[in-house]
Amino acid sequence: MQKLNLTRLVVMLFVLTLLVAGCAKKPVVEETAVTEQPIQEQVLQQQPAVIEEQPVDEAAAEAARAAARIAAAEAAADKALSGLMRIYFDFDQYVLTDAAKQQLAMNAGLLKAAPTVNVQIEGHCDERGSDEYNLALGEKRALATSSYLVSLGVSAGRVSIISYGEEIPLDPAKTEAAWAKNRRAEFNARR
Amino acid sequence: MKIVRAILAAAVLYFFYAGSAAAVRIEISAPGEQTIPLAITSLLPMGAVQAGVAEEFQQVLGNDLDLSGLFDLVDPEAFLGDAQKLTLHSTQVDFGQWRMLGAEVLIKGGYRFEAGKLTVELRLYDVISRRLLTGRRYIGTPADVRRIAHTFADQILLSLTGESGPFNSRIAYISKRTGRKELYLMDVDGHQRLRLTDHRSIVLNPDFSPTRKELIFTSYDKGNPDLYRKEIYTGRESRLSLKPGLNIGGRYSPDGREVALTLSKDKNSEIYLLGTDGTIHRRLTNHYGIDVDPSWSPDGHKIAFVSDRRGNPNIFIVDIHTLEVNRLTYEGKYNATPAWSPKKDRIVFARLEGSEFNLFSIRSDGSDERQLTFGPGSKEHPRWSPDGRFLIYSLDRGGEKSIWIMRADGTGARKISTKGGHDTHPAWSARW
Numbered sequence: 314m315q316k317l318n319l320t321r322l323v324v325m326l327f328v329l330t331l332l333v334a335g336c337a338k339k340p341v342v343e344e345t346a347v348t349e350q351p352i353q354e355q356v357l358q359q360q361p362a363v364i365e366e367q368p369v370d371e372a373a374a375e376a377a378r379a380a381a382r383i384a385a386a387e388a389a390a391d392k393a394l395s396g397l398m399r400i401y402f403d404f405d406q407y408v409l410t411d412a413a414k415q416q417l418a419m420n421a422g423l424l425k426a427a428p429t430v431n432v433q434i435e436g437h438c439d440e441r442g443s444d445e446y447n448l449a450l451g452e453k454r455a456l457a458t459s460s461y462l463v464s465l466g467v468s469a470g471r472v473s474i475i476s477y478g479e480e481i482p483l484d485p486a487k488t489e490a491a492w493a494k495n496r497r498a499e500f501n502a503r504r
Numbered sequence: 505m506k507i508v509r510a511i512l513a514a515a516v517l518y519f520f521y522a523g524s525a526a527a528v529r530i531e532i533s534a535p536g537e538q539t540i541p542l543a544i545t546s547l548l549p550m551g552a553v554q555a556g557v558a559e560e561f562q563q564v565l566g567n568d569l570d571l572s573g574l575f576d577l578v579d580p581e582a583f584l585g586d587a588q589k590l591t592l593h594s595t596q597v598d599f600g601q602w603r604m605l606g607a608e609v610l611i612k613g614g615y616r617f618e619a620g621k622l623t624v625e626l627r628l629y630d631v632i633s634r635r636l637l638t639g640r641r642y643i644g645t646p647a648d649v650r651r652i653a654h655t656f657a658d659q660i661l662l663s664l665t666g667e668s669g670p671f672n673s674r675i676a677y678i679s680k681r682t683g684r685k686e687l688y689l690m691d692v693d694g695h696q697r698l699r700l701t702d703h704r705s706i707v708l709n710p711d712f713s714p715t716r717k718e719l720i721f722t723s724y725d726k727g728n729p730d731l732y733r734k735e736i737y738t739g740r741e742s743r744l745s746l747k748p749g750l751n752i753g754g755r756y757s758p759d760g761r762e763v764a765l766t767l768s769k770d771k772n773s774e775i776y777l778l779g780t781d782g783t784i785h786r787r788l789t790n791h792y793g794i795d796v797d798p799s800w801s802p803d804g805h806k807i808a809f810v811s812d813r814r815g816n817p818n819i820f821i822v823d824i825h826t827l828e829v830n831r832l833t834y835e836g837k838y839n840a841t842p843a844w845s846p847k848k849d850r851i852v853f854a855r856l857e858g859s860e861f862n863l864f865s866i867r868s869d870g871s872d873e874r875q876l877t878f879g880p881g882s883k884e885h886p887r888w889s890p891d892g893r894f895l896i897y898s899l900d901r902g903g904e905k906s907i908w909i910m911r912a913d914g915t916g917a918r919k920i921s922t923k924g925g926h927d928t929h930p931a932w933s934a935r936w
Contacts, residue, residue: 405816405838441859443840443884444709444929445753445766445796446810446817448729449773452750453794456771475728476750480685480706487859 389427390504396423397432397500400458401493405442407453409461413498417458420500421465428471434458435499436476437483439492444478451476458498540664542575543607543631545587547624550616557615557649561624564653565611567693568671571918572661572893573911578607590614592625594636602631609637609664622646626656628663638663650695658935661891670889674933675896676700676710676719677907680926687721688927689736692889692909694920700734701741709753712933715760719931720744722752731765744782753797754778757804758846764788764798764807775809777824788822789829799842799851801868808832808842808851808868819853821868832870841885844868847892850912852876854884863897863914876914883908890934896920898928 397420400413409417424430436455438447455474463469484491544566547558569575580587582605586598591612602610613626622644628637638659642652654671661669671692679688679699687701687710701707703725710721717736722729731745731754745751749768756763762785763778775798777785789795793813800807801821808821819832819842833839838856845851849868854861860882866873877883881901888895896909899919905926910917921927 405812441856442838443797443810443817443854446794446812446840448750448752449766449768449794449796452768452773477706477724480708492859 386427386429389423390430390502393423393427393430393432394502394504396420397502399497399499402454402496402498404439404492404496405450407436407450407457409457413458414461417461418465421462421467424462424467424471428468429504430502431471431473431504432462433501433503434462434472434474435481435501436474437481437495437497437499438479439495440479440482440487441492442479448476448478451478454496454498538574539576540574541578541606541608542569542611543578543583543587543602543605543609544569544580544611545583545613546580548588548590548614550590550614550623550625552617554615554617554646557622557646560649561615561653564650564693565657568654568657568669569660571909571911571916572657572669573916574661574664575609578605592627592639594627594629594634597629597634599629599631599634607631611660617646620645622648622652624649624652624656628660650691650693654692667891667893668935670891670894670932670935673890673936674712675907675920676712676721676931676933677898677921677927678707678710678929679921687719687734690920692920692932694907694922697922700736700739709929710931711755712931713756713760714758714934717936720754720756720763722754731763744780745778755798755800757800758802759804764800766796766798775807775822786824788824788827797841799844801844802846806868808844810840810842819851832866832868833873834870835873839864843886843888843895845888845892845912846890847888848912852886852888852895854886863895865912874914876910877917885929887930887932888912889932894932896930896932898930900928 398416400416403410424432434455436451436453438451452474455476459472459474462472482495484494544562547561570577584601586601591597592614608631610629610631611626612629613624616623624642626640629635630637640656640659642655644652651672657671658669661667673692675690675692677688677690678685684704685707686699686703687707688697688699690697703723706724708722710719712719719734719736721732723732728746728748729750729752730743731751732741733744734741744763745765747767747769750766750773752766754763754765761780763780765776765778766773767776772792773794773796774790775788775795777788779785788807791811791813793811795809795811797810798807805825806821806823808819810817811820814831816837818839820829821832822829832851833853836855836857839853842851842853850865851868852863852865855864861884862878863876863883863886864873865876881899883897883899886895886897892912894909894911896907899906899908904924905928906919907921907927907930908917908919
């Protein structure tokens with residue numbers, strides 16, 4: 314309703330303007346004699362005060378946008394920090410299983426969305442096997458994991474590796490279930 | 505003419521003497537093959553009686569000699585009057601008594617405390633020939649009783665076999681007593697424990713320098729598994745190898761001039777030789793598989809190591825000059841941690857069957873494989889004593905990890921670490 318009134322007002326004003334303009338067009342013929350000496354107008358006095366010029370920009374908006382961007386990156390980073398899931402390996406193997414590859418695809422997605430996050434991949438083994446061999450095996454697991462992430466588009470410079478062999482088991486029990494849990498690659502994400 | 509006769513007489517005398525000396529030297533290099541009936545008498549006071557000295561000495565010496573497997577101890581209950589007499593000269597000993605008890609060798613001795621000093625006189629007699637085999641006087645502080653007993657045990661083995669015992673040496677090992685894996689030192693019988701590192705990280709797999717009082721080991725102290733070197737008496741510590749990736753399994757060469765270890769700086773584990781300044785002298789393996797766990801041959805020309813280049817982990821031998829690689833083990837599915845005897849042509853290793861390791865030994869040509877350990881629990885990390893008579897290893901059984909010593913043939917196994925220590929990865933020093 315209000316919008317309608319406004320439109321009406323604008324139309325009326327327009328019409329009124331046309332009318333006034335029409336009146337003004339009437340020719341005024343009579344010329345008066347030009348006075349030789351024009352009246353000096355007091356221009357100086359009428360000069361307006363110095364113009365104040367102020368830059369107008371959208372700093373606040375920019376800042377807000379930047380904050381939003383940072384917040385989004387933080388959120389992505391948080392998501393990557395909490396969302397990167399460990400993967401598991403078969404006994405004495407460092408070949409990625411299909412399940413591991415699926416998990417790595419998700420991890421790669423999280424990492425690509427969070428470019429501020431670097432990740433250290435830790436390779437781990439179960440306690441069976443010799444300590445030294447397991448350190449080498451854990452490194453092979455970390456390397457296989459790292460190469461797969463890089464092949465999925467994660468920048469190689471963001472990924473580092475370390476092997477802990479059988480030194481840091483998730484579950485110290487001597488059962489098949491515990492060993493399966495311990496043969497893994499962990500993602501240690503850092504902003 | 506007179507001179508010639510004198511020389512001849514001297515020569516005859518010399519040969520007679522040498523011959524009789526050879527006769528008393530009893531040929532036993534492998535433990536358990538032949539045992540000598542031995543009587544160990546209690547140390548007698550040569551002055552004031554000091555409580556505990558004789559008992560402690562007896563316990564340490566008896567334990568060492570029992571572990572050696574070379575002796576049959578004569579029951580002290582049966583001892584006659586001579587056991588109570590301080591006889592530091594062979595002419596004073598009533599050998600007839602000892603012969604009656606079936607003893608062939610006899611240990612007698614006495615001690616004296618004077619001005620804060622402990623003096624121990626010790627004699628080893630051959631009962632049959634009624635001769636002194638070895639006599640020693642040890643002077644130390646009252647705290648040196650154990651050390652004196654170990655040293656005399658080594659002397660007894662030297663006297664009877666021509667090869668000194670390994671009892672006056674040290675064992676380095678890894679323990680989790682503080683909650684973190686740190687490096688420790690102890691005597692061969694598990695006494696005098698001492699923690700050497702405070703890295704509060706992960707410390708792994710020590711090895712002694714054969715020539716200096718120095719250890720190498722791997723630690724994650726600076727975030728990467730680097731190889732460290734530590735001087736035992738000064739405590740001075742530095743990083744010997746800090747290449748990206750693994751710097752593990754360091755082993756000094758028999759002459760102490762090089763260190764074999766595993767590096768993975770090129771994204772794959774290979775065996776290298778380092779100088780003692782940390783520079784790489786030579787790369788010994790070149791294979792995309794895992795190559796770890798080097799162990800030197802006694803002549804320093806070959807290195808046994810573990811590789812999965814033919815599928816499962818097995819033991820191979822590389823010639824460090826030609827780099828020719830030969831496979832050593834074919835039995836079993838998982839063979840690891842080789843340890844080459846410093847004296848004999850034998851390599852001990854651990855074989856994984858199911859979820860447990862047992863120790864085996866094999867000749868370096870792959871023949872004569874023998875199983876050394878049996879029964880429940882996982883036995884790993886075998887290492888030799890410097891005289892090649894004994895093996896030390898870790899046992900993981902019933903949730904406890906402990907360190908054990910046995911003879912090279914697998915007999916006489918005994919635990920030397922104390923309860924609840926989570927002790928692993930022993931290494932045996934040279935004679936101290």
